[in-house]
Amino acid sequence: MKKVFALILAAAMTAMVLSGCGGQEAVQSSNGKTTLNVYNWGQYIADGSDDSLDIIAAFEEKYPHIDINYSTFDSNEIMYSKLSNGGITVDVIFPSDYMVARLIEEGMLLEINYDNIPNYQYIDEEFRNTAYDPENRYSVPYTWGTVGIIYNSNYVDEEDVTGWELLWNEKYNDKILMFDNSRDAFGIAALLQGYDINTTDEAELVACAEALAEQKPYVQQYVMDQIYDLMENEEAWIAPYYAGDYAIMAEENEALEFYLPQEQGFNLFIDAMCIPTCCQEKEAAELFINFLCDPEIAAANMDWVGYGVPLSEAKNYMDPETVEDPVAYPSDEALANGTSYDYLPPEITRHVESLFMKVRIS
Amino acid sequence: MKKNNSILLSTPYILWMVAFTLIPLGVVGYYALTDPDTGVFTWSNIRELGTYLPVFGQSIMYSLVSALICLILGYPVAYYIAHRGAVMQKILYMLVMLPMCMSFLLRTLAWVGLLQDTGIINNLLAAVGLPRLQLIRTPAAVVLGMVYNYLPYMILPLYSTIVKIDHRLIEAAEDLGCTPAETFRKVTLPLSMPGILSGLTMVFVPAVSTFYISQKLGGADTVLIGDVIERLYKQGNNANLGAALSLLLMILVFVCTGIMNRLGGDEEAVVV
CATH class of the missing domain: 3.40.190.10 (Periplasmic binding protein-like II)
Incomplete structure (x- = not known):
């Protein structure tokens, strides 16, 4: 009897250990689609309300083989805790500048292959070679x-x-x-x-x-x-x-x-898009980042989100009222004391x- | 043979306990005694606990008050239910359970909608020309939230104890000349003591570790130990100090329930 008990216990322990550090294989949903896990701030992407474009639906329509699993966080620190505790799979994150620097410093980000992000060409010069990512290797600016x-x-x-x-x-x-x-x-x-x-x-x-x-x-x-x-x-x-x-x-x-x-x-501040080391679908993640940098998509997105867009090209497609709004786009003079x-x-x-x-x- | 069978039957539960209670407890202990950055053994998390003692005190006070109010509100209800007919008992029992079918978070949020400065109660008061009241973000609101959410945990054990009291004992007391008040004090109350104690424990334990109620209904001052632990894990990224606090909380809960049971034991001894 004791042997049986020990055997069951051993089996249970093995199963636990396996599920503890395993479980990192890419999740292929039953219909053969790729699941892309996006982890963003709350209220930080146009969701179709107030006549806006539903960005996620638009992406899934354009790339029908990708399903987006979208979840949100309240602050950089909460996101950092989740990532550093491990055990989760996230493909795209949206940390702020200082958090990008911390994630780079601690080796928690993957280098982005910018060849997969042709729309990076639209990013304004002032948002490249930033203090937090001086060589432009790990991040693509999302908003400021x-x-x-x-x-x-x-x-x-x-x-x-x-x-x-x-x-x-x-x-x-x-x-x-x-x-x-x-x-x-x-x-x-x-x-x-x-x-x-x-x-x-x-x-x-x-x-x-x-x-x-x-x-x-x-x-x-x-x-x-x-x-x-x-x-x-x-x-x-x-x-x-x-x-x-x-x-x-x-x-x-x-x-x-x-x-x-x-x-x-x-x-x-600048909030950027990054790919953490626990990413399973790097190419799909880059596809998503590229999609968000498309000037027309970025325009539709930022019209709703209300934050500054780091690609001037997008302003051509945006609601002129938003672009002229001094809250979202303060004058250079107003920005002089920003740190x-x-x-x-x-x-x-x-x-x-x-x-x-x-x-x-x- | 009989003995072997019983081991076999309890094996799933034992395995469950080991995998999901004992091993995690060990992990909590490990975290509590290691440094967040280097992972080496340290007492520093334990030493830091002193800072949080006032928060522990506050949490214990709130949950004790809530448990006592639950008892005062719940005992008459349980007594009433226990003295109805069999069908009525089942209906009333169901009614007590009913709120628990809805999410605890939603029920607490509903109280926010009722109590806040721009909430339903204050808007009604303003509509009839009365001044608005400060209802939310007060200690009383936190106690209200705890009592509201945990009252069923008091009523149910009380009911199941009271309903089992042998009615002949009460008749005997009456025959021997006790007034109704004396019968209650000398017979019913002592016999329902096990229910009172398990009710108090079942309200106190979840209340002392809660974090959602105090965040939603309390003000900036009502920070309970559950809030601190949640914050350390999420915002603070300091699971080690969080583990140390959890460990202390667990010990305190054991001590408190131990004291309660001990008190109950003594009283029973006196009665017997």
């Missing part, structure tokens, strides 16, 4: 944009809208939202105090944490994608967020306004995260 303050003009006095201090204004107690990720939250706290957003100075980081702790009593919630509902329904009145998402919210609630603190500075997030060493990232956690539990 700014972080500013979205506020509800029905409740917030124009005279209070002077800069990041609006998020610290006691008058709007319990109506202020704040970023639920340490990088953006610390970035804003640094700008408020006139520090560099990429500061690694211990005293400055502690001062940022103190500023965030001061702000906490007035904060209604720390959120990411939930911001859409909360701002549209006027449950909250003030929130820092990505300029591109403002367009989607303003369509639902006309009282919403966007403010870019030009004097204090702000985060200027991008740099890659910070893991120990600093972890330290900032733990400082943020202490603010949250204080």
Whole structure:
């Protein structure tokens, strides 16, 4: 009896070990189609709503042998955790600049074969050879944009809208939202105090944490994608967020306004498309990236997404109102004080995260 | 032969336990004692736990209060159900279970829609000219969410204990001159103690580790230990500290349920 038991146990263990590190073979669905796993930010691709083009459906129509399995994340950090924990297959990801640099540094990205992406020719010169991918080997820019303050003009006095201090204004107690990720939250706290957003100075980081702790009593919630509902329904009145998402919210609630603190500075970011090392369908992934860089497709996509498009060619096909909108496409003068997030060493990232956690539990 | 058969029958469960409870527990222990970057043995995760003690305290307070409110609300309901006719009992029992057929997340989100500043209750108040109330993002809202979600876990064990109480004992107490209040205090209540204890445990344990309810119904101040652990795994990419916190939480839950059972044991001893 004992032998039988041991045998079953051994069999079970073997099966477990196999399924633990196996399971990496390409998934061929029963109908012989290729499954492409795309992992993107929420609300970050035109989905057919509001008369937009359904990008994924259009891709599947053009390439009927590929099925897209689309899933979303809330922040770069959540995406990074999922990837680094392993055990998943993702073919295309959309990290921001500093996260691209981190993924390259940690060997988590595959080199892209640009021969498969002829539409790369349309990418504007200023989005090539960037600081995060200086040799253009791992990334293709998807969008660019700014972080500013979205506020509800029905409740917030124009005279209070002077800069990041609006998020610290006691008058709007319990109506202020704040970023639920340490990088953006610390970035804003640094700008408020006139520090560099990429500061690694211990005293400055502690001062940022103190500023965030001061702000906490007035904060209604720390959120990411939930911001859409909360701002549209006027449950909250003030929130820092990505300029591109403002367009989607303003369509639902006309009282919403966007403010870019030009004097204090702000985060200027590029989100890129990359292929992680757990990719199983590299060619299909490159096909998808190429598709999104097609000027007409990019135009239809960005008309809905509302973020800046890194290929000027696409602007010819876009709604002229969007292209002239100063929120999505600020003037060079307005952009002068924008700074991008740099890659910070893991120990600093972890330290900032733990400082943020202490603010949250204080 | 008989003994062998019983081993054979329980083998699937034993295998299940080993594969999906004991081995993962070992993994949690391993993570709790290793460094996130290098993977070498370290006490640093354990040392950091001190920072989170107030959060543990807050989680325990919230779940204890919720468990007690569940008991106060649930006992009369269970008592009532247990004293209906057989058919009625089945119907009422079903009704108690009914909310559990719907997703727990949806039910909590529904409360957000009711309670928020621009929610249904406040809009109704405003429509009839009354001032709006601060309902959501208060400690009371979190307790409400816990009580609402976990009340069936209190009622069901209470009901199954109360329904088994031998009615002759109650008649005997009445014959011997007990008033209804005394009968309840001296007979029914002590005999339903096992149900009370398992009800308290079944509410306390999921409540103490919850994270969704506090995120949706609580404010920036109501951070529970489940929220912290979730954050460490997802945003923080620090599974090691998360594992250490999970381990401490598990120990605390064991201690708390142990204390509850111990208290119950003593009371039963007194009664006997």
